[in-house]
Amino acid sequence: MEYNPPNTRERIVARRQRMRRNSTEPVVPGWRWRLREGLRSGRIVSGIVFVISCFALFYVLFSSRFRVQTVEVVGAEFLSPERIVAAVPLRGLPIWLVDEEQAVAPLLTSPFVEEARLTLSLPDRARIVIVERQPAIYWRTGGVDYLVDRQGYVIEAAATPPAEDELVIVDSSNLPVEPGMRLDTDALTLARELAFVLPNQIGLHPAQIGWDFGLGVFVRTAQDQMIVFGRSERLERKLTILAYLLADGTPFTYLDLRPVNPFYQYRPDGSS
Numbered sequence: 001m002e003y004n005p006p007n008t009r010e011r012i013v014a015r016r017q018r019m020r021r022n023s024t025e026p027v028v029p030g031w032r033w034r035l036r037e038g039l040r041s042g043r044i045v046s047g048i049v050f051v052i053s054c055f056a057l058f059y060v061l062f063s064s065r066f067r068v069q070t071v072e073v074v075g076a077e078f079l080s081p082e083r084i085v086a087a088v089p090l091r092g093l094p095i096w097l098v099d100e101e102q103a104v105a106p107l108l109t110s111p112f113v114e115e116a117r118l119t120l121s122l123p124d125r126a127r128i129v130i131v132e133r134q135p136a137i138y139w140r141t142g143g144v145d146y147l148v149d150r151q152g153y154v155i156e157a158a159a160t161p162p163a164e165d166e167l168v169i170v171d172s173s174n175l176p177v178e179p180g181m182r183l184d185t186d187a188l189t190l191a192r193e194l195a196f197v198l199p200n201q202i203g204l205h206p207a208q209i210g211w212d213f214g215l216g217v218f219v220r221t222a223q224d225q226m227i228v229f230g231r232s233e234r235l236e237r238k239l240t241i242l243a244y245l246l247a248d249g250t251p252f253t254y255l256d257l258r259p260v261n262p263f264y265q266y267r268p269d270g271s272s
Contacts, residue, residue, distance in 0.1 A: 065123050065124065066094060066095050066096065066122070066123050066124065067092055067093060067094055067095065067124060068090045068091055068092065068093050068094075068095055068098065068120075068124055068125070068126050069091065069124040069125075070124060070125045070126070071085050071088075071090055071091060071125075071126045071127075071128065072125070072126070072127045072128065073085065073128050073130070074127065074128065074129045074130070075129055075130045075131055075132065076130060076132065077132055078112050078132050078155075079110070079112055079113070079130070079132065084107065084128060084130065085128075087106050087107055087110075088103055088104060088106065088107065088118070088128060090103060090126050095120055095122065095123070095124060095126075098118075098120060098126070100117075100118040100119070100120065101118075103118050104116040104117065104118045104128065107128075107130060109180075110180075111133070111153060111154060111155050111156065111179035111180040112132050112133055112155060112156075113130055113131070113132060113133070114131045114132065114133045114149065114151070114153075115130065115131040116128065116129070116130045116131075117129045117130075133149035133151075133153055133155050134149055134150070135147035135148065135149060135155060135158075136148065136149055136150045136167075136192075137150075137167050137168075137169060137188060137191070137192070138158060138162045138166055138167065138168040138169070139154065139168075139169050139171060139177065139183060140168055140169065140170045140171060141170075141171035141173075141174050141175060141176070141177055142174045142176065144157055145157070145158040145161065145162060145168065146158065146177055148183060148188065150188075151182070151185070152182045152183045152184070152185040152188050153180065153181070153182050153183075154177050154178065154179050154180065154181045154182075154183065155179060156179050167191065167192065167195050167209070168208075168209070169187070169188070169191050169209055169210060169211050169217075170208055170209070170210040170211070171210070171211050171212075172210050172211070172212045173211075173212050173213040173214075175213065184211070186231050186232050187211050187216065187217050187231075189232060190216075190217045190229060190231065190232040190235070191209050191211070191217055193232070193235065194206070194209060194217070194219060194229065195209060197239060198219065201239070201243075202239065202242065202243050202246065203246075204219075204221065204242075204246065205221075205222070206219045206220065206221065207220050207221055207222045208220040215228050215230065216228070216229065216230035216231050216258070217229045217230065217231070224253065225252060225253055225254070225255070226253065226254050226255070227242060227255045227257065228254075228255065228256045228257060228258060229257055229258070230257070230258035231258075238257040238262070241257060241262055242255070242257065245264070250264070251266045252264035252265060252266050253265060253266055253267050253268070254267070
């Protein structure tokens with residue numbers, strides 16, 4: 001029987017090599033350890049909160065619950081609420097994505113609208129508040145009377161003739177106007193002032209208050225006198241001079257109060 005001596009040294013070396021290989025291989029933790037570590041560090045909770053937040057944000061942004069369904073119009077008199085709603089198409093839009101200023105911008109292009117505001121209310125309501133231009137003066141040019149508001153904006157051609165107590169400014173230049181155009185605000189202010197001051201403080205009742213491109217504001221009396229005021233500067237001085245001439249009984253058919261030294265003419269035949 002043949003005896004094979006054990007190769008003890010080689011076996012020891014092989015065992016050490018196996019142990020060295022096993023010690024360099026990474027240790028993979030189990031799922032229980034990972035779960036405990038995730039809960040302890042808060043990563044799992046943060047992930048759950050993030051996912052829920054994403055779903056909630058998606059719901060809020062795109063759910064029909066938060067789309068504009070009801071549009072209320074406040075302040076409309078000349079314009080119908082239906083026309084306003086049609087001009088501002090809000091229904092069906094996500095309420096979060098509506099730009100309030102940009103939404104009402106089309107309304108401000110209308111000659112009837114002076115101011116427009118939009119307010120949104122959760123979850124699905126919109127409220128449009130408008131301030132319409134209120135007629136304050138009639139502007140007559142080319143035989144047509146136009147409604148003008150206090151800021152000087154032309155609203156539209158008047159459907160009915162003005163009443164006797166309404167202020168009518170006659171444009172002797174007959175310049176064309178159209179809705180939305182802004183007229184000379186100084187002329188309008190001066191005309192309103194004269195319509196009140198002349199009869200109440202001086203005792204002069206104008207037969208006509210007019211405006212001319214070259215002259216500015218003027219007044220015609222029942223005695224066919226023409227009094228030119230021009231613009232509103234030095235108005236008190238102009239009124240003082242006019243009051244003096246009237247009180248003195250100075251005859252005139254044409255009085256120009258625009259120069260620093262006003263002048264007048266008297267031509268009974270009406271020629272200038």
